[in-house]
Amino acid sequence: MKTTFYDMEKLSAFLASKKTLLGRGAIAQAGQEAKKLAAGKVLVVTDAGVVKAGLVAAVEESLRREGLEVGVFDGILPEPPARVIDQCADAFRQGGYDLCLGLGGGSSLDSAKMVAALAANSGSVLDYVGLDMLPKKGAPLVLVPTTAGTGSEATRVTVLTDESDNTKKVVFSDYLLPDLSILDPVLTLSMPPSVTADTGLDALVHAIETYVSVNTTPYAEILSLQAIAMIARHLPQAYAKGGNLLARYNMLFAANISGSAFASGGLGAVHGLAYVLGTEYHMAHGRSNAIMLPHVMAFNLSGNLEKYANIAEAMGEDTLRLSPYEAAAQAVSAVRSLMEAVNVSGRLSDYGVSRDDLPKLVQGGLAQARLFVPNPRDLSEADVEQIYAGAF
Ligand SMILES: [Fe+2]
Structure with missing residues (x-):
């Protein structure tokens, strides 16, 4: 890996859960940990x-074993x-x-955060939509x-739907960071292949967008590049063999560090242009982002050739004898190959x-123009179009 020089004049923040437990069987600790947080009666928020x-049984068992209601x-x-x-x-x-x-x-x-x-x-x-509107933890x-x-x-x-005008609203607050996260790969084993692919590619989008974001941070760069490498290797395995616990473990870990990375480093035009696919065509969040990813990357390359070349390398491409532009372009082909491996088409025509x-x-994409700001290349209306x- 190349040495990176960070800008000490630029203030950066690192956000994460206060404590994270990671590993097979970690969920068995839920009861003991909840007790440390002074709990007597726990509400499990789920679907x-x-x-x-x-999956609720394992959590309940651990909580009840410690005498919690x-x-x-x-x-x-x-x-x-x-609502x-x-x-x-x-x-x-x-x-x-x-x-x-x-x-x-x-x-x-x-x-649950809200x-x-x-x-x-x-x-x-809805009273707390926006930045830092929550007065108390x-x-x-x-x-x-x-x-x-x-x-x-x-x-x-927290992203939510306001049914009064059917728009997405976002609450941003440090008080939404959890006291504890429990990452137990056993709990992810039951994900069907298509959900494994969509959610895994969402994590990849988080990592790639954050890594190249103009708002990225030293923490975000390190975590996102590591996540990209892990996802490239382990997503195809988790997709091919849902019971592969090691692949599940690596994917859960990668999604978590991608989350920490984008929590501080911000997203970009992939999420911006994917948004309308979710609202107008009801595509899953991960799928709509995956569709737009290679197209936005190909457009963005000139904005940061070196970083896209690093992404290509992290994904296992050999860029040694390539020109800077060719090396960067390898990142796009690596993403296309990964999507193919998990059976996700990047062509809008395949989704009706x-x-x-x-x-x-174009109108829907431009409505999310706030997400173009951290993007490594500026986008005009003609670019969006x-x-x-090119995605058809
Ligand atoms: Fe996302």
Whole structure:
């Protein structure tokens, strides 16, 4: 790896869970750890799919073994509506709970973060949308991911749906960082291959976007490049053989450090241009990001040839005798190969998106222009149109 010189004049922050337990069987520690956080009664915040997969049992068992009372709220929905988060927060307040444990994918973890926060801050989640709007830290918070993608357990963000105008809203607050994250790869074994692929590619997008972001930090650069290398090696294995625990472990770890990286380093145009695919075509978050990733990367290359070449190397490409541009371009082909290995097409036409929808896509992409700011290359409206057009 090349030596990197960091800019000491640029202030950077590192965000992560206060404590993280990582390893097979880590979930057995949930009870003891919850007790350290002074819990007597724990609300598990999750969704029906997680319950059906039998994943709540292991958590409950560990909590009850330590004499803790446990309740389960399993009504979290994808792209969680504010209404459901508020309902869950009411259940927490009225049930006399003193610790919130989020269990599941990004939606359950994001919701649990706000439920804990609303234990100490009155009103609705919608009252706290924006940056640093929460005045107080909430109840103790433990997050347990069952997918390897969002990295939500390492970020200070909750994304929710405001049903009044059907838009996504975001709460940013240091108080949303958990007191404890438990990363147990056994809990991710039941993910079907397509979910493994989509969530794993979401983690890859987080890592790549953060690594090349103009807002990246020394911590974010180190963590994201390491995550890219791990995902390139282990995502195909986790996809091919869902029971491969070592691959699952590496993916869970990689998603977590990607989360820490983007929590401080920020995202970019891939998330910006993918957003409309989620709202208009109801594609999973990870899938829509994966579709846009190679197209945005190809556009971005000239913005930072050296970093894209480093990505190519991290993904196992041999760039030794290549020109800087050729070396950078290897990163795009490596991503395309990885997507092929996990059966994810990067062509919009394969998802029923019509070329006639191009103006709608461009409009939707431009609406997320705030995410173009940290992108390594500026985007004009014509660029946005060209990127979408090239994705068919
Ligand atoms: Fe994402």
